[in-house]
Amino acid sequence: MINADLVSIWLSDARFRLRAVFRRAAVERELDDELRFHLDRETEKNVRAGVDRTEASRRARVAFGGVDRVKEDTRDARGVRVLEMIVRDLRYAIRGLRAHPGFTLAVVATLALGIGANTAMFGIVDRLMFRPLAYLRDPGSVNRVYLHYDFRGKPEIAHNFEYRRYLDFASDTKSFSQHAAVYTGSFAVGTGEDVRETTVAVVSASYFGFFDAHPVIGRFFNHQEDSLPAGTPVVVLGQTLWKTRYGSRTDVLGQQLQVGAMHATIIGVAPEGFNGPDPTKPATAFIPITAYAYPVDSTYYMYYHWGWAEMMVRRKPGITTTAATADLTNAYAISWTRERALDPDLPTASLAHPRVILAPMQLSRGPDAGQDAKVVLWIGGVAAIVLLIACANVANLLLGRALRRRREIAVRLALGVTRRRLMAQLLVESVLLALLGGVAGILVGQAGAGLLRTLFVPQGDAIGLIADRRTLLFAACVAIIAGVLTGLVPALHAAGEDLVTALKAGVREGTHQRSRTRSALLLAQGALSVFLLVGAALFVRSLNNVASLRLGYDVDPVLHVGRVLRGTKLSDDEKRVLSARLLDAATAIPGVEHASLTLSVPFWDTESKGFFVPGIDSVQRLGQFTVHVASQDYFATMGTRILRGRGFEATDRAGAPLVVVVSEGAASALWPGRNPIGQCMKMKSDTMPCTTVVGVAENIRQESLTDDGQRLQYYLPFEQLAPTRGSLLLRARGDSRTIAETVRRRLQPLMPGTSYITVTPMRDIVDPALASWRMGATMFTLFGVLALTLAAIGLYSVIAYDVAQRTHELGLRVALGAHASDVLRLVVKEGMRYALAGIVIGAAIALAAAPWVQPLLFGETARDPLVFAVVAAILVVVAAAASAVPGWRATRVDPSVALRTE
């Protein structure tokens, strides 16, 4: 009741004030009428008392007091003075901006570029780093669990670990009120024609308890459906899948949907925006983690051999991160001992120092965040710099305008307008401009968002970048800050203006010493542009270095063909036969030069198995060995060079002498200074017969582009191991993309049941590893060019303004016999001074930032003199061009006209 009263009072107050502001004329007229009525009645009263009319009217007015003062007081009583003033300033500003459309357009466009770049970048940075998962309750108490241990003296960090470890942590800790195991994977969803490879969230039933989300229909799965060991095959659909595949029909509940190898029953539909644990890979469906893991490996919950699950926890109230970390680290030590009981080869805990790190859920903020995350932050910073440059430009334009309006401003000051009012007016004007720029900026950001999305969140195509509250709020804040920043300079300038000089000065005088602020702004622009361009050049060169890096195999001609078996029960022999048939069919495809079977693909997976070498105690201590199982044509297919001995041959088949090819790195680690050919390796156990080294292959990079030499490879012939799994690698003549479709068409008919073929060019597999450099190169270049353009416009406008101011002087020079080239040189020299100073300062900033930029580069020093020289040259050329245009115009000045202008 009281609340309702308060609201109604507030509403009537607001209505009254609004009417007072926006119907100002009507309100004023009413006040006039009201007061006149009062005076008339008072006069009549006096007349009735016997005073003559003139005297009666005079007395009435005396009794009333000054009419204007009463009016003023009444206006005050309406409580709208500030509002009224703002509205008046707004009207004034709008009139002013409409009178100068060119100026307005320049300012709005400049701000739009700055604000747009930031809005778009904010969308990315926010999503990758800051925004908590949708519906997540109390995000501050939720952490992701990372393992940290030393491996061969080097620290390793992992966020994927064994499901068994998750069980250990869950049972051996007391700090957490909730924990969930999650995994985000790519699965074939659907059957037949409808089958699509999409992202699916594999989660424990406890996952849903972290959120305030409710299924739109049906329900989430419960602990019975996620029970050990095998769970129940059920699936919760995401909104996208529900809408696109089922047209939002409610009768989907109870229907069957094939997810990977699982025939699942649909039990519910998740709400909009509920996209699983990884915001960069929005999930289309949710399945129980036990139901997924059991068919993959039925011992997944007993042993520590398959690290894949991720863990999220919610700390109990009052438990600090430090305390929770200690609790988990303790649990890890217990778990480590348990693992060691199963696998005596594991180093002791005192050697490996296992400990746990708790970090925010976002992988980009975790301790093992990739280079990409750092580059994204850098680019966010770069966007901010672009905005600064834009602001400097706008401030410069506004200042130029303020200088042109000096006399107007001085007159208004002389007429009694307070400086505070004047500043307020200038600020209102610039904030209005900034808001216009903000609106345009959001449109620019929307347009740029598409580009950014493909660069940063390739899988996040379900993400709308701009149309959400956080981003819009951000854009609005940026616009207002930009408005105040840009308005402050001319406003302070106006406030500090000396009245008398300003009034006395002609348009001509007094501008040169006054342009110091403008020079400073111009220098800042130039310097920041240099900084960004240096960054751009460094990233471009890094990208080139990375792209031309020899990986130990060719990328473009290689095509990977995966097979996914579904809806069929094949015996081991049948699987082997299928592999062989696929290999034969692939070899026969025109355009395929070589084809090979393999078990692992660089950048996708690595496999390691224990082996023994006579005379060496522990092979493990010499390095991290990975095994590659490959058929005869493997080295030819990949383009991996055999340096000594031979590759695999047709004779290396089952029953023939066992052979192995080792990488150069492996050879020198195992048999330093000796000939590796003919050496003996014993697979699995030291009682096995010798596998003889027959060749040495070049090293390959298989995890990241920078991991040169960290992993050591050896190769075993596919035919001698005869595994039941296996995928194909093909080598095309030229680009493998050209044969991708043919390969799919030719091989798909060989697949039994609902099984299918996946075709992936090697380029697509390697490319994500290039992402950080490509991102850096693209964005720095984009923003660098933007910055340079803005700086050039700024320089141009300042020089043009100066030239206009100096028309008289230049005219005089021409009249005194100066040549056009002299005048041009005079003006361009002015521009050059700015450019050179900007280059020096910008280069200094870039050198100072070098230590932080260096780790993001590849094969390139952050102090590359060539880069600095090229950037300096670019700036000089652009500055020369930007000042030559007004300079050229100055040469066309007709002295007789110029001398006559004021």
Place this chain on the structure above:
Amino acid sequence: MTDAADPNRLELPQGTLDLLILKALSLEPQHGWAISERIRQVSSAALQIPQGSLYPALHRLERRGWIKARWGESDNNRRAKFYELTRTGRHQLDEETDAWRRLTLAVRLVLDMR
């Protein structure tokens, strides 16, 4: 004759103007001039609202929602702006009257002290 010269005139204590206006409007809607006349008459000319502060006060009260205004015909058939109490205004009047009574009572008690 100026108001200040009148020996029977009382200075209006701070904050009572609003109360007087509300009271004057409690019987029937009035226009501004009538409000000042009524207060003068009822108080036997001892209280004279300074006319210059009447209108700011009226607009302030209107903004607070205690009174509302509408245009109507005055007794001499002229258009005049009439003010009337709103529901919250009446409530406010009760409260302020009450507060005033308690205040004056307390002041009298102190002054009557022997």
